[in-house]
Amino acid sequence: MxxxxxxxxxxxxxxxxxxxxxxxxxxxxxxxxxxxxxxxxxxxxxxxxxxxxxxxxxxxxxxxxxxxxxxxxxxxxxxxxxxxxxxxxxxxxxxxxxxxxxxxxxxxxxxxxxxxxxxxxxxxxxxxxxxxxxxxxxxxxxxxxxxxxxxxxxxxxxxxxxxxxxxxxxxxxxxxxxxxxxxxxYKQNVKVKATPVKVEKGATSFTRDEFVKWLKSTVDKQYDYDLYAAFQCVDYANVGWDKLFGHGLKGNGAKDIPFNAYNKDKFKSEATVFKNTPSFLAKPGDLVVWGEQMGNGWGHVAWVVEATLDYIVVLEQNWLGGGWTSGPINNGTGWETVTRRKHEYDTQMWFIRPKFSKKKTESKLLKKSKEKKKEKQITWNWKGRFTTNTTIKVRRSPSVKGSVVPSSDWLLSNQWVDFVSITKKDGYWWAKFKYPTNPSSGYFYCALCKITDKQEKIKNEKYWGSINWK
Incomplete structure (x- = not known):
């Protein structure tokens, strides 16, 4: 988009x-x-x-x-x-x-x-x-x-x-x-430096497998791409095409998609259009279009997720006419969702095959975006009861810079709290807890001890009280 x-x-x-x-x-x-x-x-x-x-x-x-x-x-x-x-x-x-x-x-x-x-x-x-x-x-x-x-x-x-x-x-x-x-x-002009990115003309960043995986995640959902007549088959087609290429398709009904001049110009770099023949084999990720024999003359469109020479399995919206059943045309609704169905091939049928990216030619930018940056763990969901042996300040975040609550709400000697996690930060171990007398006030933090152990293991430290681990 x-x-x-x-x-x-x-x-x-x-x-x-x-x-x-x-x-x-x-x-x-x-x-x-x-x-x-x-x-x-x-x-x-x-x-x-x-x-x-x-x-x-x-x-x-x-x-x-x-x-x-x-x-x-x-x-x-x-x-x-x-x-x-x-x-x-x-x-x-x-x-x-x-x-x-x-x-x-x-x-x-x-x-x-x-x-x-x-x-x-x-x-x-x-x-x-x-x-x-x-x-x-x-x-x-x-x-x-x-x-x-x-x-x-x-x-x-x-x-x-x-x-x-x-x-x-x-x-x-x-x-x-x-x-x-x-x-x-506010009311200031901000200069933006344009950063050109080299992208192969017409190529989507999605591989076929990645796009089909996304398609399968849409089952049971509803899509109203143009905010008109609720959840039509063309809305679902456009959501998918927008996902791939950043724009929708045009036409006076689904049947016009392969022939619309705007679409045909886009297809030159983005897709290949096939007319169905007895020997044609669809592929997952194809956009299939039925002619005017379907949809009371408007045609129909769906996304292919499986195919043999005998049938196709598609994900589609409004096959049963339940896409728009109530409300005004600009803000209506319907009961039909994206659904998986099996269909036979039809003589008046066209398949639009997007030019998917291939793994071996993926851009460095795409690969970099997929790399998961591993952040050093500082919080563990360890639970226990901490009983103090001295007065301890209470803060709103696990840090020496976290704001301190009023002293009337600090933990006094021999008081206890049940904590749900511990955090290692700023040279201290912190416990996340709710006040047992007022749990609705939310979570707060108290320091359990200074970090002195060379391996920074909390169970080797000397606490400002005692901990009963759960």
Whole structure:
């Protein structure tokens, strides 16, 4: 899909399948009235990993639902819910948004989630990207960021974001520190240096196997590519073609896809078109098009995932006509999802075969993007009960730079907490815990001991108390 550039940040759309996370309901008034700055609360997760999680749980039960419009990390920004639709990023029962703006944030506000990392430089880059995106949105929607861009922590008492991202970047947790970063880019022209990337003309970065694997991940989902007439077969074809080449296909119905002038020009570099014959063998990854004998004259289109000389197995949408069964044509819905089916070949049938990448000729850039960077482990999900023998400060993050809670909430001698993980950082071992008397307040951290063992093994250290490991 084509990307945009917002004040130097690469921005792309990866809209969620409509469900509970993205309900598709328009904002009250049709446009956003303020912006809420968030951080993900999940350290070391990227924009893509968060959007992927949302997509994999796109229809999560309502009592667990949460969502946001935008995720930003140190590399990119992903829009997963249109900024004119509602998203569920602030508790409806939280009173402050109503007091300040006379509206619930979910109904009229954009939610922007900023990622943060153990690596401070990555966190600072992600925060800077987040500030650029927030500045762009404030300009675009004519929103005063100084008065109408609260942090989540400012309007919902039990939240700590975007303080986590600010702290991970070396700033204080107050949202005013984010405002200062946004001020650098608000109504400022940001020069962007173009970086040319050599790509073989027409070649997709996907191999055949990679694309078929992605196709199989779409089963039971619904796709409305053009936001018209809900979940049509052509929508699913376009989602796949966009995945491969960054654009959809055109035509007055599925039957026109092989013959449309725009498509034929694109196919010169992107695909080969085959008319079905008795000896033709389809391949996984082919886009198959039926003629006007199908779909009441509109034709039909699907993606091939298996084939023999006798039949094809496809993934398709709206084969049974259940793609659009209710609602207006521009915002309707239907019951039919992407489904796997077996079909016989037909005389009026065309196969469009994308020019897939081959492993041996993959670009260095593609290979590099696939390499998994192995980060040194600093956290272990070890559980136990820690009983103190002295007073210990309590912090909001596992670091000597983490903000300290009021002294009335420190751990006193002979008090205990049950911890769920331990972290090695800044020369100390830290325990993650909830107060046994107030677990709803969330997780906090206390130091267990200094690191003195040469091998840095916690069980060889002298604790400021005792630990009963579980």
């Amino acid at each position: 084509a990307t945009e550039n917002w004040k130097g940040v690469k921005v792309r759309y990866q809209l969620l399948t409509k469900g509970t996370r993205r309900y598709g309901e328009k904002m009250d008034g049709g446009k956003p009235q303020f912006i809420v700055a968030h951080d993900t609360g999940n350290i070391n997760t990227t924009a893509q990993s968060n959007v992927t999680y949302y997509e994999n749980t796109y229809n999560i039960p309502w009592n667990n639902v949460a969502s946001a419009h935008i995720f930003v990390d140190d590399k990119e920004c992903i829009i997963c819910i249109p900024t004119t639709e509602k998203a569920w990023h602030v508790l409806y029962d939280a009173p402050t948004d109503n007091i300040w703006y006379n509206r619930d944030a979910n109904d009229v506000a954009i939610g922007v989630e900023i990622c943060y990392f153990s690596d401070r430089e990555r966190s600072r880059k992600a925060l800077d990207n987040g500030a650029r995106v927030l500045a762009y949105l404030a300009e675009y929607w004519h929103i005063d960021y100084k008065t109408r861009m609260p942090g989540h922590q400012d309007i919902q008492a039990d939240k700590q974001d975007p303080g986590n991202a600010l702290e991970a970047s070396g700033y204080g947790r107050n949202t005013s520190n984010l405002d200062k970063l946004v001020a650098k880019y």
